[in-house]
Amino acid sequence: MGDMMTQDYFFKVTTPEQVRDILNNTTKPLSAEKISISDALGRVLADDMDSPVDLPGFERGTMDGFAVRAKDTFGASSGSPAYLNLIGEVKMGENTTIQVSQGEAVGVSTGSMMPSGADAVVMVEYTDFLDDQTIEVIRSVAPGDNIVKKDEDLRIGEKMLNKGHVFRPQDIGALAGVGIMSANVVRSPKVAIISSGDEIITPDQTPHIGQIRDINSFSLSALAKQAGGLPIIAGIVKDDYDLLKVTMEKALEDADIALISGGSSVGARDVTIDVIRSLKASEILVHGVSIKPGKPTIIAKVGDKHVFGLPGNPVSVMVTFELFVGFLIRLLSGTKHPIWEPRYVKAKLNRNVASAPGREDYVCVRLVESDNGFLAEPVLGKSATISMMVKADGLVKIPLEYEGLEVGTLVDVYVFSN
Amino acid sequence: MGDMMTQDYFFKVTTPEQVRDILNNTTKPLSAEKISISDALGRVLADDMDSPVDLPGFERGTMDGFAVRAKDTFGASSGSPAYLNLIGEVKMGENTTIQVSQGEAVGVSTGSMMPSGADAVVMVEYTDFLDDQTIEVIRSVAPGDNIVKKDEDLRIGEKMLNKGHVFRPQDIGALAGVGIMSANVVRSPKVAIISSGDEIITPDQTPHIGQIRDINSFSLSALAKQAGGLPIIAGIVKDDYDLLKVTMEKALEDADIALISGGSSVGARDVTIDVIRSLKASEILVHGVSIKPGKPTIIAKVGDKHVFGLPGNPVSVMVTFELFVGFLIRLLSGTKHPIWEPRYVKAKLNRNVASAPGREDYVCVRLVESDNGFLAEPVLGKSATISMMVKADGLVKIPLEYEGLEVGTLVDVYVFSN
Numbered sequence: 053m054g055d056m057m058t059q060d061y062f063f064k065v066t067t068p069e070q071v072r073d074i075l076n077n078t079t080k081p082l083s084a085e086k087i088s089i090s091d092a093l094g095r096v097l098a099d100d101m102d103s104p105v106d107l108p109g110f111e112r113g114t115m116d117g118f119a120v121r122a123k124d125t126f127g128a129s130s131g132s133p134a135y136l137n138l139i140g141e142v143k144m145g146e147n148t149t150i151q152v153s154q155g156e157a158v159g160v161s162t163g164s165m166m167p168s169g170a171d172a173v174v175m176v177e178y179t180d181f182l183d184d185q186t187i188e189v190i191r192s193v194a195p196g197d198n199i200v201k202k203d204e205d206l207r208i209g210e211k212m213l214n215k216g217h218v219f220r221p222q223d224i225g226a227l228a229g230v231g232i233m234s235a236n237v238v239r240s241p242k243v244a245i246i247s248s249g250d251e252i253i254t255p256d257q258t259p260h261i262g263q264i265r266d267i268n269s270f271s272l273s274a275l276a277k278q279a280g281g282l283p284i285i286a287g288i289v290k291d292d293y294d295l296l297k298v299t300m301e302k303a304l305e306d307a308d309i310a311l312i313s314g315g316s317s318v319g320a321r322d323v324t325i326d327v328i329r330s331l332k333a334s335e336i337l338v339h340g341v342s343i344k345p346g347k348p349t350i351i352a353k354v355g356d357k358h359v360f361g362l363p364g365n366p367v368s369v370m371v372t373f374e375l376f377v378g379f380l381i382r383l384l385s386g387t388k389h390p391i392w393e394p395r396y397v398k399a400k401l402n403r404n405v406a407s408a409p410g411r412e413d414y415v416c417v418r419l420v421e422s423d424n425g426f427l428a429e430p431v432l433g434k435s436a437t438i439s440m441m442v443k444a445d446g447l448v449k450i451p452l453e454y455e456g457l458e459v460g461t462l463v464d465v466y467v468f469s470n
Numbered sequence: 471m472g473d474m475m476t477q478d479y480f481f482k483v484t485t486p487e488q489v490r491d492i493l494n495n496t497t498k499p500l501s502a503e504k505i506s507i508s509d510a511l512g513r514v515l516a517d518d519m520d521s522p523v524d525l526p527g528f529e530r531g532t533m534d535g536f537a538v539r540a541k542d543t544f545g546a547s548s549g550s551p552a553y554l555n556l557i558g559e560v561k562m563g564e565n566t567t568i569q570v571s572q573g574e575a576v577g578v579s580t581g582s583m584m585p586s587g588a589d590a591v592v593m594v595e596y597t598d599f600l601d602d603q604t605i606e607v608i609r610s611v612a613p614g615d616n617i618v619k620k621d622e623d624l625r626i627g628e629k630m631l632n633k634g635h636v637f638r639p640q641d642i643g644a645l646a647g648v649g650i651m652s653a654n655v656v657r658s659p660k661v662a663i664i665s666s667g668d669e670i671i672t673p674d675q676t677p678h679i680g681q682i683r684d685i686n687s688f689s690l691s692a693l694a695k696q697a698g699g700l701p702i703i704a705g706i707v708k709d710d711y712d713l714l715k716v717t718m719e720k721a722l723e724d725a726d727i728a729l730i731s732g733g734s735s736v737g738a739r740d741v742t743i744d745v746i747r748s749l750k751a752s753e754i755l756v757h758g759v760s761i762k763p764g765k766p767t768i769i770a771k772v773g774d775k776h777v778f779g780l781p782g783n784p785v786s787v788m789v790t791f792e793l794f795v796g797f798l799i800r801l802l803s804g805t806k807h808p809i810w811e812p813r814y815v816k817a818k819l820n821r822n823v824a825s826a827p828g829r830e831d832y833v834c835v836r837l838v839e840s841d842n843g844f845l846a847e848p849v850l851g852k853s854a855t856i857s858m859m860v861k862a863d864g865l866v867k868i869p870l871e872y873e874g875l876e877v878g879t880l881v882d883v884y885v886f887s888n
Contacts (some may be wrong), residue, residue: 145669161735222859225689251563271643317579441640
């Protein structure tokens with residue numbers, strides 16, 4: 053115990069804003085890899101992509117009806133129809149050679165090729181058959197009506213997708229449409245997850261009194277997946293310098309990021325920081341952040357990799373992940389953020405929440421429907437309990453300089469996703 | 471062509487609201503399957519889950535410091551400290567047998583077991599050593615301070631998660647914490663995807679003039695994944711009754727939902743509906759929906775499975791998927807929806823958008839930042855082009871009874887996700 057008292061536990065803290073700057077300044081995007089477009093959903097594009105072809109590549113009708121020269125229909129009405137000679141039909145998928153001349157019409161279906169000479173499609177609804185070879189048209193069309201031009205969807209050389217874009221279903225469809233079957237995407241960051249603590253056991257074991265099942269390896273692994281990383285479970289390590297060092301060296305061989313959760317006690321924290329310091333080419337970037345929960349967070353660079361010493365309790369570890377590890381994963385992937393944030397929902401606080409100026413507080417809240425929109429109801433409890441996070445729908449931030457937020461304040465709730 | 475003219479293409483349409491009612495009334499949730507909690511992210515819970523144990527299972531300290539009888543610290547201050555005999559230390563993970571009596575203190579770390587007799591932890595910051603066996607305490611604690619009770623996180627038998635809940639990282643962590651390693655989740659709906667059309671080829675082929683590469687199999691497959699389904703690519707089929715029938719029968723053997731996209735021409739649509747009608751135990755539920763794009767949508771029940779005849783063009787097919795197929799997938803999974811919708815972003819229309827009363831219009835928009843919040847800028851173009859969807863950030867709905875929306879209208883943009 054005497055030893056514990058001599059430790060320097062009043063460490064200097066960094067603001068969350070500064071942490072993000074530091075991460076920004078110490079991160080290079082990862083290398084690219086080629087994958088099938090079928091696997092690209094949610095992956096980050098490593099290069100700009102241009103269309104190698106015109107799409108559709110030929111002029112197509114967009115309606116069932118008749119390809120005509122628009123001029124031939126000018127002035128047509130039900131009182132005074134235009135009469136056209138039906139000279140044939142274009143089948144779907146057919147490369148037609150029919151020529152449409154003045155006074156002529158050709159049957160087309162939605163998506164079939166336009167015969168040359170025609171410059172519009174009259175919808176079948178505005179036509180009728182006089183006989184097998186003659187149709188009457190009761191509404192005029194303008195040139196270009198009901199047609200998609202050869203390069204109207206995409207032009208050869210046109211920029212389709214930007215570097216940093218995250219693949220959505222339509223982007224994958226568009227690549228298929230122009231015949232691109234694979235894409236260069238940024239490699240997914242590998243995230244090694246270490247749980248430390250003499251009291252931690254794997255969840256399949258039965259704890260004796262004093263022991264606790266490992267929660268953080270599981271929640272962190274799911275968070276890493278969600279953020280676009282590849283989690284690697286590196287196991288549970290006792291609070292022992294040598295064991296932790298071996299485990300961390302091994303983790304950093306495989307992974308781009310190593311997370312050590314646990315070690316919330318001063319002694320355990322010291323072991324973590326001593327091990328990090330002992331690693332080759334290591335540099336402590338952050339030792340303590342002005343947030344609650346999550347203050348004892350450690351961030352280090354080891355070579356070109358990042359190590360996070362995260363607090364042990366289940367709420368703190370998730371909050372610090374969302375704030376910093378998720379941010380780093382997006383930096384490593386070179387993700388272009390959308391300008392909006394669909395993960396925020398506006399709500400009114402339904403009670404006062406206290407905070408201390410000089411730190412950002414993150415408060416677990418439930419969202420409750422009311423006649424006046426959503427209410428954010430703080431979940432009471434200790435941040436040492438995982439059930440707080442389970443009961444919560446999201447987090448409300450109390451900014452650095454505030455002493456709290458009053459009941460009725462309109463807040464942005466960061467909603468947890470699945 | 472003569473044949474085409476005799477078809478009944480002015481079919482009776484259903485409103486989107488009615489479609490959802492119909493789907494609701496014709497859907498039973500799928501069966502459950504047991505999976506590892508490590509694979510549970512995003513899956514839907516099939517049963518309520520209760521905690522089988524108390525968590526943490528023993529009384530723990532939440533701070534580094536000293537376990538004491540709170541009473542012994544009452545009135546303590548820096549001017550008048552309380553003096554306590556240090557009788558030992560509890561190690562992390564240890565099942566301690568130390569007894570704390572009046573005037574005694576025991577060293578504890580964050581997360582270690584509380585020795586019996588003690589009812590609070592004094593933080594190390596508010597203590598000092600007088601000698602190896604005596605500490606002084608300069609701040610009082612109340613009973614329960616800096617302690618988590620035996621069942622404070624979760625109580626044995628307490629409801630943890632509800633049926634229909636979609637697993638988030640914290641839920642998985644909580645199950646690990648109580649020793650539950652597997653969960654009953656609803657089986658993921660299998661979604662067979664058929665592209666039909668004489669003009670459609672696989673994207674790895676080079677189209678001749680008149681042919682088009684298959685876009686929809688790829689965008690629909692990604693949409694199905696996103697919605698929690700398991701896509702099965704069933705291939706491209708010519709607009710031929712027999713071929714389509716064989717393919718659809720095969721698809722329905724494997725899948726819970728079959729999607730046929732394409733066949734936007736009246737003739738092709740007729741083939742699709744004729745095939746659906748010919749299937750055993752089939753019933754057409756919907757034939758035409760009052761939306762744009764997406765009007766020619768067909769929905770049928772075949773036994774206990776659903777078949778969708780989706781329009782062929784790439785925008786319509788995605789809009790109808792989002793509106794109806796995604797809805798059905800959530801019904802089949804028994805998903806409890808969150809009450810908020812984080813996929814909507816408020817924005818102001820930056821131009822007038824016309825519509826026709828009697829149908830819901832879905833307009834592709836880009837989101838643009840402005841001093842007054844987001845602007846929704848309609849993406850101009852034809853719904854036969856996939857590039858419209860690529861350029862768009864989301865969709866704006868113009869309700870059934872509106873003739874359009876004016877510039878400046880505040881709208882909810884449904885943002886596309888990845």
